[in-house]
Amino acid sequence: xxxxxxxxxxLCRAPAPSAIHGxxxxxGPDPDFTGLLAEHxxxxxxxxxxxxxxxVLDPLDAFPDALFTEDxxxxxxxxxxxxxxxxxxxxxxxxxxxxxxxxxxxxxxxMTGPGYADGGDILRLADRVIIGLSARTDRAGAxxxxxxxxxxxxxxxxxxxxxxxxxxxxxxxxxxxxTILAVPALARCPQFAGLEVVTTPPGEExxxxxxxxxxxxxxxxxxxxTHALLAARGLAIRPLATxxxxxxxxxxxxxxxxx
Ligand code: CIR
Numbered sequence: 001x002x003x004x005x006x007x008x009x010x011l012c013r014a015p016a017p018s019a020i021h022g023x024x025x026x027x028g029p030d031p032d033f034t035g036l037l038a039e040h041x042x043x044x045x046x047x048x049x050x051x052x053x054x055x056v057l058d059p060l061d062a063f064p065d066a067l068f069t070e071d072x073x074x075x076x077x078x079x080x081x082x083x084x085x086x087x088x089x090x091x092x093x094x095x096x097x098x099x100x101x102x103x104x105x106x107x108x109x110x111m112t113g114p115g116y117a118d119g120g121d122i123l124r125l126a127d128r129v130i131i132g133l134s135a136r137t138d139r140a141g142a143x144x145x146x147x148x149x150x151x152x153x154x155x156x157x158x159x160x161x162x163x164x165x166x167x168x169x170x171x172x173x174x175x176x177x178x179t180i181l182a183v184p185a186l187a188r189c190p191q192f193a194g195l196e197v198v199t200t201p202p203g204e205e206x207x208x209x210x211x212x213x214x215x216x217x218x219x220x221x222x223x224x225x226t227h228a229l230l231a232a233r234g235l236a237i238r239p240l241a242t243x244x245x246x247x248x249x250x251x252x253x254x255x256x257x258x259x
Pocket of ligand 1: 022023024065068070071087090119120121166167169170248249250251253254
């Protein structure tokens with residue numbers, strides 16, 4: 001099994017103008033489309049600068065949230081799994097990514113239901129995968145997914161996502177194979193036993209959705225205390241703007257599938 005952040009490929013989708021109508025749990029203003037596009041483009045550039053081969057699929061105007069490819073599938077060097085996103089408006093995104101994943105992966109499995117799982121709820125560790133139960137991922141979906149993960153060679157554990165946190169990975173991300181950055185509400189997650197858990201600095205909870213790509217950590221550019229914390233650990237960081245995607249409840253992991 002490779003390191004959980006050793007990647008050579010990513011699959012993204014360009015935002016459609018409808019992305020400004022993306023789902024947000026607590027209301028708030030629409031993102032500015034020009035700014036959102038710029039954030040997405042900078043993200044794709046960053047992945048390429050880190051050596052990844054990045055395919056960018058065409059925008060899907062009928063699906064405002066389709067730029068968040070992370071939620072519709074899981075990808076591993078050994079194969080990919082199509083998921084069943086828990087938001088009704090996102091269910092149709094799956095059929096639009098199937099062909100691309102089938103072309104890029106030796107093996108393609110698929111959830112058939114009746115449960116649901118969003119990729120934002122799945123955290124891959126060095127030795128296992130954590131599936132967070134959330135408003136988007138239910139127990140039936142988590143259990144079906146755990147079975148599919150087993151077929152690809154990964155063991156899975158099911159965890160709870162705190163209420164008011166959209167996805168499990170909204171609240172945590174991998175710093176290195178033994179270390180997690182987590183919001184305080186997730187810091188004592190039983191599935192993190194044996195790992196070092198670093199909590200997000202006060203006021204920087206959104207920084208938890210960071211994304212390690214090989215030796216570099218992509219992190220939101222608005223979180224100076226988190227930058228200092230990561231730099232003090234000797235980690236290379238690449239701050240990226242996220243203010244517009246944050247308006248539709250997204251962070252850095254959401255905009256790609258990686259393997
Ligand atoms: C949604 O609510 O589905 C989108 N507006 C945001 C998805 C964020 N994805 C993620 O955390 N993996």
